[in-house]
């Protein structure tokens with residue numbers, strides 16, 4: 272079901288005309304209302320009237336998380352406090368949260384976008400939606416909550432924690448839809464198993480998972496253990512919260528980005544130049560309709576690729592690939608951009624290969640070298656030298672096929688890859704040490 | 707007729723082999739035979755021990771990757787050409803020797819050699835027909 276059939280199936284030309292009108296209005300507005308943007312636009316030598324086509328987007332300055340921090344707390348708000356009806360915040364790694372604001376119209380837009388999101392996942396009136404995203408400053412819980420109400424389905428605002436009680440509620444209240452992080456979904460499955468509860472006997476049909484990166488392998492595992500269709504949702508509080516992009520249940524292949532409200536670009540995180548469709552790069556979003564907290568060319572740091580091909584569901588909205596990693600993690604090996612997550616997904620496709628690996632980047636003469644240390648476990652172990660060497664060569668050729676970069680695979684003992692705080696240190700860049 | 711061999715994946719780092727023998731020694735496991743196949747990056751340690759299950763358990767608990775392979779222990783006459791006569795029989799039948807190594811201890815006058823074949827059952831049948839003595843697992847663990 273398409274919630275807003277007119278907006279979600281606009282022919283590309285009409286969509287672009289709408290985007291341009293909204294972009295022009297946005298630049299006009301922030302130039303006059305937010306001193307930060309006026310300064311940045313003046314520095315870039317761009318006046319609002321210079322935006323004549325979507326191609327002019329490239330001339331506009333980027334906005335980063337650091338810019339938001341520099342204007343803490345409310346310096347980037349574009350309306351007076353009398354018009355603001357809600358403030359959320361994401362937890363900052365530096366101690367201070369990143370606050371974001373909404374006018375009543377922003378909340379209405381957000382609710383509509385979340386209703387579209389739920390609808391794309393096959394949720395409808397009559398469904399019971401169990402929301403286990405946290406309620407509070409975090410946008411997850413309330414974002415979903417208002418979307419479910421807007422759609423007209425029943426909401427159970429469970430929020431996070433008390434996992435055993437959540438399993439009980441799933442059994443007793445019979446929700447048909449589960450919304451939470453993918454890792455919490457798997458944790459629920461574990462706890463349910465301990466409690467002797469089989470998800471096969473619950474009414475759950477659809478799961479909408481996001482707020483952290485996950486993989487296709489994790490999707491298979493969640494679907495097998497929870498007996499539901501698991502769909503990926505993307506959003507970030509700076510842009511609006513959940514409701515930026517979502518997979519449709521028909522294709523389950525890429526997340527439709529609500530382009531009539533969010534103008535996407537994919538850029539090379541080093542050169543900052545736009546990349547053609549299909550190429551992996553950093554997602555940049557311009558909010559076209561937000562009133563309280565608009566953002567011009569916001570660098571999300573999330574790595575994905577965009578696909579404008581039509582989708583079987585009927586939506587004309589472009590699709591972004593599942594988030595592949597963070598741009599801060601990108602490595603440049605002999606001129607090729609490589610993300611650790613790409614290596615990880617190649618490794619995970621090889622049966623028996625444990626997802627424990629480490630990338631060691633070095634430079635021999637003028638050439639960058641990339642060594643992939645892979646832990647050998649019982650599934651891949653062979654007691655013959657040629658068996659293990661064949662495994663190493665197989666991994667090397669797979670990586671070469673997928674990433675067009677030559678690597679050397681070194682087999683190492685289990686647990687020999689150093690782990691800090693339970694998480695493996697994935698990259699050792701020796702070039703930085705010697706440079 | 708088959709003998710259980712435990713194999714251990716080792717990185718080519720100083721002290722790893724010593725660590726394996728130390729772990730087994732502390733658990734009271736006796737090593738009957740051993741061979742190390744190594745490359746510049748890694749090695750595969752193959753062991754015949756008196757208690758396979760215990761060896762496997764203690765090595766795994768120390769984080770080693772271990773595997774189990776079935777091999778054959780053959781009594782080879784300890785005289786010139788003794789080994790060649792055994793290898794001849796196998797070569798004629800087209801059976802490949804993946805690897806072999808000698809037992810430390812002798813059995814009387816003869817040597818005991820561990821073989822890994824690509825076709826274990828066929829090799830055993832063939833050698834038995836030729837009158838060559840193959841040890842039973844229990845015999846080997848106690849040698």
Ligand SMILES: [Zn+2]
Pocket residue numbers: 519521522527582583584585586
């Ligand atoms: Zn679709």
